[in-house]
Amino acid sequence: MKIALVSHEYPPFRGGGIGTYTTIMSHALARAGHEVHVVTNRFRFGSNDPLHEKAVHREGNLWVHRIDALADDWEPCPPHDHPRDLGWQLHRHWSPYLYYAEKVGEALETICAEHGIDVAEFPECAAEGFAVIRRKRHRLAFRDLPVTVTLHSPIFEIYKYNLYSRQNVGFQRRTAMEEYCVRHADMVSSPTRLLARTVYERLQLPPEEPPCEVIPLPMDFDSLPEPGELARQRDPRAAASLLFVGRLEPRKGVRYLVDAAVKVMRRRPELIVTLIGRDCEAGEVPGPMTAYLRRRIPDAFQGNFIFCGTLPREQLFARYAAATACVFPAPWDNFPLTCVEAMASGACVIGSDHSGMAEMIEHERSGLLFRACDVDALAAAIQRALEDPQLVARIRAAAPARIREVCDTQTAVTNRIAHYERTIERHRGRAAVTLPASPRGRARVALFIPRQTDANVIQRTLVSARASATAAGVELDAVVGDPAADQLKASSGAAVHGHTGDADHASALRHWNAALAENPPDYVLTLWPGESLEPMYLTVTTTVLAQTPRAAWATTWALPTTAEGVPFAGLDFSLPLDLLAYHPVPFAVMRYTAWRQAGGLNADLPPGWREWDLLLACADAGLEGIVLPCWLGRYVPRADLAPSPPAHAEALSALLGGLAERRRRLVERAGVDLWLYRVMNSISTTLPPATAPALNGQWRDWWKVTKQCLKRQFPAAARAYRRWIKRLPA
Known part of the structure; x- marks a missing residue:
């Protein structure tokens, strides 16, 4: 293979x-x-x-x-x-x-x-x-x-x-x-x-x-020292000691080890704890983990804790075997290889039960397990290892054979090859599934170009759209917010309808919405004057929509038309990412059924907010958005592509409040994320979806919408939220 x-x-x-x-x-x-x-x-x-x-x-x-x-x-x-x-x-x-x-x-x-x-x-x-x-x-x-x-x-x-x-x-x-x-x-x-x-x-x-x-991970046991040789090097007169090996970070549970060891030291003050590993951020408080742990240790026991930093791997095996117990107190961990190496070295391992160690260790036979995040339970396990040498001896004898059984390399190869064979079989079954066909032999795409501008610029956009429609075998019906649209029909080759609109094209948009309702197309697409499509754009987007029934819209990556612009290489529209920090999608082909279900572009919203609101509406309805990773479009970078906040606080509050009310289910589902993001960014210079400086007092209506969700599901967080928001500046 x-x-x-x-x-x-x-x-x-x-x-x-x-x-x-x-x-x-x-x-x-x-x-x-x-x-x-x-x-x-x-x-x-x-x-x-x-x-x-x-x-x-x-x-x-x-x-x-x-x-x-x-x-x-x-x-x-x-x-x-x-x-x-x-x-x-x-x-x-x-x-x-x-x-x-x-x-x-x-x-x-x-x-x-x-x-x-x-x-x-x-x-x-x-x-x-x-x-x-x-x-x-x-x-x-x-x-x-x-x-x-x-x-x-x-x-x-x-x-x-x-x-x-x-x-x-x-x-x-x-x-x-x-x-x-x-x-x-x-x-x-x-x-x-x-x-x-x-x-x-x-x-x-x-x-x-x-x-x-x-499939458990394999270990190359041939590269490890023999546990019998390590046992012979162990000094039976050595003081009681605990060993931790791993990154010093919250995920590894070193705080619980320190707290539990301090409890045990009150009865066994001779106990020594050695921690080996790279120092990381403490997480709970600013600064490194070693400094945080030192602050938790009483002065009387500071000398009992030894922080060694990182050591070469070959120096660890004798330390594993020499310690009275190796402690891995992670609140959650996958398959820590340090535990594998310690067991292979004949160590008595104490591990948490909310980790992969619970699937390696047979409690009281090849190690000891304790309830994760429970300092008292960990202290009891440590005390037991210190006071029951016969139990520790039985565990030391059984651990190497047990971990070799779990992590045997040949067994892993056999299981992995069988897994690969099943992967190939399932791939063939999925590839053989017949994909749904397009509902019509010749689909119709309704195109809207929203703003008045130079007719030559609009013409170039129409010509590229027409070429893409021809390559895809679809019919293109364009509406242009420009009174000179009739002059474009002959040169573009597309059906073009003109409409004179206002500055932000709201009236032209309403006209287009009405026309779509009278003669529904298969797909809708909006382009800005100067934007262009590669010939394959409509082929790949309409094809993927036909193949993905739960998809509302599809687009591709797009290059900017100016050197200052940023290429659009978005992921599929996903939550809570695009609710917290929306990156505008320049243009996309959308099913008209999804368009209608989502309510279309809301002409009452400012430019930029309309597009974001439409994509949120699709997500609220459980519909997918797909961004294909191929460069098949060029977009015009512009200030109103992103939803920018109005100048007045009252207008912004009304705008955010209205959006949240219309998308209440979506906002409530992401309520805690929104609340946390708001707290984390309260002193930031920007807030999503805005691109202008943050206006703390102006965002209150947006976050108030999450209150009911917080009260019902997260009462403690809701109380903290209420205390925090009272401290915001007016």
Whole structure:
């Protein structure tokens, strides 16, 4: 079998459980006779290994392809390190993860063409498969490539348990990309049942859409010291000690370890606690975790805690075996490899029950489990390990065999190959599904060009739209808010109707809405004078709408017509991202049925707000919006494309209040996100969806709409909200 394993975590990348998995799995699959292609980034990290500089190198059945996409600091590599470069703009204006996913897609397309890959595996973390899965779903590329996604540590859970702010655009975009990969893969695998259940419940996915199989991560036990040799090095006279290894961050639960150890030290003051790992942000309070933990330790016990920082991996195994117990108190964790290494070293491991450790450890046989986030329960487990040497001895004897059974490499290879075969089978079944056809043999697209301007500019827009309609085999019926429209008909080749409108084209828009009601089209589209479509634009957008019944609208990426503009490379319209921080969609083809269901463009709203309101209405009705990742349009950057706040506070309050009232269900569903975003951005210079300076007192009506939802579902948050809003400036 020819397998592509994609992961930017691969030597010389430092640290990371995904990198460890990719390294072990790729070599094991290659040894088993499979052709393995690792697709990774060409990081340096001070490595002098000449192999790390090669774009492609081969070791038997193992091929390693290194992409020149990211430098060690995750900035774009040459030639994409210039502000005018399209890759740089994707990285800077949209997401580094979107940029890297696109580079992975480019590389994998070449690898598939040259080697005929049978199946590709991506980690969900960092959404490295986003470009591939997105194009495969919409049949733009990779139609014959089965894809599986392996769950490791989703960014949503990492931020949640690390207490990091999730109210920012970068987090929201990465989360949307990771979730997209999980939803639309052929198959999914997870190292633990807990992680699979966590992700599927959060995404509200049925168990078989897509199917998820539990396959524990492998470990290369041949590279580890023998537990018997480590046991012989252990000093039986050594003082009682606890060991933690891992990043010092809230997600790893080090605060609970410190609090529990302090409790135990009041009875066992000789106890020593050693913490090894990189210092991270404390999360709960500003500053590093070590400083936060030191503040929690009484002066009398400061000397009992040793913070070692990071140590080489080879120095850890003797420490695992020497400690009275190794404690991994994470409030949530997936499949910590430090726990695997500790058990393989013959350590007595104390782990939380809300983690993958509960699926590695047999309580009281190969380790001890305690209730996660419960300091008293952890203190009791530590006390038990200190006072029951016979129990600890039995656990030390049983742990290595148990973890070798769970993480056996050969078993992992067998299970992974079976998973790949089922992925290929499901891919074939999905590819064989007959897609729905267009309701008519020749669909009709109603086009609206809203503003009076130079007739030559409108003509160029009409000509491009007509060429795209001809290529798609659809009929184009255009309405132009310009009295000279009749002069354009002959040159554009489209049916063109003129209408004299007011400055913000509201009357022309009302005229168009009335015309659509009298003679309903299949699709509607609005373009600004000067915008243009590539010949394939209407072909791909109408095709994807015909194939996706739940989609209300579709568009493609679009380049700006001016050098100062930012390329539009949006994700599919998603919540709460586009409710918190809406990035305007320049233009899109929309089903007329969805248009009518959503109420069309509201001419009573200011320009910019109309489009956002329409897309929110579609989302409120449960309809999808699709952005295809291909450059098939050019848009005109303009000030009124984004919804800007009116000059007067009363007008803005009325505008926001009206929008929230019309979309009450949507706003209530995202009520807590909106409230948190408002709090987090109360001192920011901008607030979504506005692009002007924040006007704190003018946004009250918008947030008041979430009150009832907060009161019903989150009473504590509602009380905090009421206290906070009273302190806002008038």
